[in-house]
Amino acid sequence: MPPANRPTRAHRASRTVFRILPLGDAALTIEFGNEINSEINSRVVAFATTVFDQHWQGIHDIVPTYRSVTVHFDPLQWDSATLAKRLKALPRREPDQAEPPGILHEIPVLYGGEWGQDLEEVATFAGLQPAEAIALHASVLYRVYMLGFSPGFPYLGLVPGQLAMPRRATPRTKVPAGSVGIADRQTGIYPTATPGGWQIIGRTPISLYRKTRTNTFLLKPGDRVRFKPIVRDEFDQLSRETET
Amino acid sequence: MTELQPAEILVVKGGWLTTVQDLGRYGHQHDGVSVSGAMDSFSTIVANRLVGNPDQAAVLELTLKGPELQFQQDTVVAITGADLSPTIDGHNAPTWECILIPRGSRLHFGLPRAGARAYLAIAGGFKALPVMGSRSTHWESETGGLRGRPLKQGDVLVGGKSEPLTTQQIGTTLPAPLCPRYERSVALRIILGPQGDFFLKKSITTLTGSFYTVSPQSNRMGYRLTGPKISPKGSTPFISDGTATGALQIPPDGQPILLMADRQTTGGYPKIAVVVSADLPLAAQLAPGDRIRFVLCTVAHAQRLLRMQRAQLDAELPPRKSLTS
Numbered sequence: 179m180p181p182a183n184r185p186t187r188a189h190r191a192s193r194t195v196f197r198i199l200p201l202g203d204a205a206l207t208i209e210f211g212n213e214i215n216s217e218i219n220s221r222v223v224a225f226a227t228t229v230f231d232q233h234w235q236g237i238h239d240i241v242p243t244y245r246s247v248t249v250h251f252d253p254l255q256w257d258s259a260t261l262a263k264r265l266k267a268l269p270r271r272e273p274d275q276a277e278p279p280g281i282l283h284e285i286p287v288l289y290g291g292e293w294g295q296d297l298e299e300v301a302t303f304a305g306l307q308p309a310e311a312i313a314l315h316a317s318v319l320y321r322v323y324m325l326g327f328s329p330g331f332p333y334l335g336l337v338p339g340q341l342a343m344p345r346r347a348t349p350r351t352k353v354p355a356g357s358v359g360i361a362d363r364q365t366g367i368y369p370t371a372t373p374g375g376w377q378i379i380g381r382t383p384i385s386l387y388r389k390t391r392t393n394t395f396l397l398k399p400g401d402r403v404r405f406k407p408i409v410r411d412e413f414d415q416l417s418r419e420t421e422t
Numbered sequence: 423m424t425e426l427q428p429a430e431i432l433v434v435k436g437g438w439l440t441t442v443q444d445l446g447r448y449g450h451q452h453d454g455v456s457v458s459g460a461m462d463s464f465s466t467i468v469a470n471r472l473v474g475n476p477d478q479a480a481v482l483e484l485t486l487k488g489p490e491l492q493f494q495q496d497t498v499v500a501i502t503g504a505d506l507s508p509t510i511d512g513h514n515a516p517t518w519e520c521i522l523i524p525r526g527s528r529l530h531f532g533l534p535r536a537g538a539r540a541y542l543a544i545a546g547g548f549k550a551l552p553v554m555g556s557r558s559t560h561w562e563s564e565t566g567g568l569r570g571r572p573l574k575q576g577d578v579l580v581g582g583k584s585e586p587l588t589t590q591q592i593g594t595t596l597p598a599p600l601c602p603r604y605e606r607s608v609a610l611r612i613i614l615g616p617q618g619d620f621f622l623k624k625s626i627t628t629l630t631g632s633f634y635t636v637s638p639q640s641n642r643m644g645y646r647l648t649g650p651k652i653s654p655k656g657s658t659p660f661i662s663d664g665t666a667t668g669a670l671q672i673p674p675d676g677q678p679i680l681l682m683a684d685r686q687t688t689g690g691y692p693k694i695a696v697v698v699s700a701d702l703p704l705a706a707q708l709a710p711g712d713r714i715r716f717v718l719c720t721v722a723h724a725q726r727l728l729r730m731q732r733a734q735l736d737a738e739l740p741p742r743k744s745l746t747s
Contacts, residue, residue: 199615199616199617200613200614200615200616200696200721201615201616201664201666201669201693201696202613202666202668202669202696202697202698202699202721202724203613203696203698203699203721203724203725203728204666204667204699205664205666205696207616207663207664209616209663212661213661214661226452238448238449239448239449239450239451239452239457240452241451241452241664241687241688242452243661243662243663243664243688244661244662244663245661245663246663246664247664248451248663248664248665248666250448250451250666253699253724253725253728254728254729254732257721257722257725258721258722258725259721259722324662324688325452325453325454325687326454326662326686326687326688326689327454327686327687327688328454328562328563328686329450329453329454329455329456329563329565330453330454331454333662370563370564372562372563394453394554395453395454399452
């Protein structure tokens with residue numbers, strides 16, 4: 179709860195603007211803005227947490243994304259108008275008060291070679307040597323904006339503009355698990371082997387998705403990620419540790 | 423009154439795409455986990471109720487070309503959804519009805535006569551380890567069901583324990599007026615949005631004034647449709663956001679994609695409209711080549727339609743509480 183002795187902030191918070199949009203008859207999308215930035219995403223994460231904390235019956239899923247929250251509900255238990263009213267009435271919090279500092283993860287990555295087949299192209303796109311492109315990608319403290327696409331796939335940002343190469347024209351039919359890719363100003367990690375169109379620049383030996391563990395997914399929206407370049411020996415060593 | 427042994431079913435042929443499904447894996451979309459579950463929830467619920475199961479029991483979803491199954495025990499069964507020409511030891515098997523398949527019999531499926539997906543429920547449900555609260559198969563991520571994949575030759579399916587009175591269900595049917603009729607051309611009701619402002623009014627007129635055909639590039643994730651092109655208004659880039667089953671995504675080529683049960687949780691294309699929940703079971707029964715006409719509907723009306731549909735079903739086949747409670 180926000181402290182009571184901060185009326186100015188509370189007043190500002192109550193005017194946080196969002197739009198509630200129908201996503202069919204079994205979901206609502208609550209949109210906080212139309213760009214990728216950490217302030218909007220903080221509001222998204224805070225609002226998703228608030229909705230989750232209500233533990234309303236008949237709410238199936240609460241999905242935070244870059245700039246909106248989609249609430250999926252059972253249309254036999256809720257009608258959209260009632261749910262929209264309840265969502266509007268929820269207490270709103272300033273993101274800086276609401277958001278617990280996300281966990282900082284250091285993700286080791288073996289860049290280039292067979293593990294990052296698009297590194298050279300990305301470096302050429304950026305007008306850099308591959309080593310410079312690696313250093314630039316690894317220099318940023320990234321925010322986990324959302325999970326989507328496949329189980330545990332994190333959308334991280336923002337990639338420096340120089341490295342922001344668009345997706346491949348034709349997606350690969352199989353991208354190996356652990357692959358680190360770039361798509362425009364987003365970077366991400368493929369938790370499992372799936373088809374994918376991102377520019378693959380490296381691979382992490384650590385696992386983001388463990389089906390058998392209770393804490394199944396390593397990353398959460400609001401977490402921070404720093405990539406740490408590693409060499410082949412470290413990659414092999416960490417791969418063996420991950421397997422056991 | 424005979425108490426039945428748990429079912430044991432040998433898969434002689436897997437069929438084209440036969441998977442274990444329930445009503446879906448909810449509560450994990452925020453981690454990127456697809457809902458999956460039966461494409462046609464109405465047929466799934468009816469199949470379960472006919473054999474005395476709770477609605478969320480696991481069933482088999484059969485696609486166009488069904489499997490061949492050998493029953494090792496007397497088993498109480500219901501087949502609903504598409505008519506895939508089921509026969510038991512060469513005799514036509516009734517659908518939308520609770521039947522007993524005697525031990526040693528073979529259930530075989532032939533040519534699809536109407537619809538695309540049939541559902542097979544057994545009393546006690548199919549046993550499978552729940553993953554994140556659901557037994558549904560999501561093949562793409564190899565999650566749930568039978569080792570995360572479709573059935574294949576040599577698999578053995580095991581049923582849960584059914585209630586002693588299950589055999590009393592035999593002969594129960596869904597009254598004919600409630601049995602859906604599957605046509606090769608359907609009208610699906612849609613709710614506009616959420617990205618209505620990405621499209622011109624003209625595009626909405628195009629969408630509702632044309633026929634769209636289900637292309638061969640269609641699966642449980644979604645149907646690629648072909649028809650008059652829908653163009654976005656400007657060149658505003660779209661930022662990925664939450665998707666829904668039934669959503670009509672418009673990629674740059676202007677050919678809509680109708681998202682279905684295995685859809686990704688988020689998507690990077692704007693959504694012009696979403697098919698109403700009451701019509702999704704009909705959408706699930708479409709096959710490549712079938713045609714769709716989209717009809718506008720309001721949210722309030724869509725929710726009334728679904729409640730009416732469910733009330734009608736409840737009046738004829740009331741839900742059964744969980745077996746374990």
